[in-house]
Amino acid sequence: MVAAYVGSVTPVNNTDDIIELTGQLSELDMLPPTRRRPPGHPRKKRFLSRGEVRMKTTRRRTVCSRCKGCGHNRATCKTPIN
Template identity: 55%
Template sequence: MPCSHAIATALKANVKVEGLVGDLYTINYLKAAYAEHVLPPVELGSGHRLADDVASITLNPPATRRPPGRPRKKRFFSRGEVKMKKIPRRYCSRCKGLEHNRATCKQAI
């Protein structure tokens, strides 16, 4: 499976992303994998002891601290989300024209 950088590059180069994915990840291979019977694993004698050992472990979240400084103002975009470009519109207050302001207006007074 290609990483997000490879997908972004493929989209920019107008290459189909499906062509970058290996044959092992296609629907035909998935259907072939489950065409036969899937049997549960054979029980071993030590399986119950291992389950008891895992049940006795208490798992706590990692100890983290808030980082110093002010939180980031710019957020990270999720996968597939793109930032829309803003088109700056400048209007002249004197002639109401676009793309310049009163100080750079070339219209006659």
């Protein structure tokens, strides 16, 4: 780490090159990215290690709290209220 600070830096004498570079940079069109980033936290894309198997999660069946039927919830229940 000390070796990074051993050398010396000399100032630039000829500023004509810098003026040319700024002129070339001003001619370039700098536009923002074409797509916007989606909102929210980015998804985690993890590489699986050797021997690791992707586990599929089982879907939880929805059960209605009013009629105890499967496949719908209380808000979409079609059975008449007793």
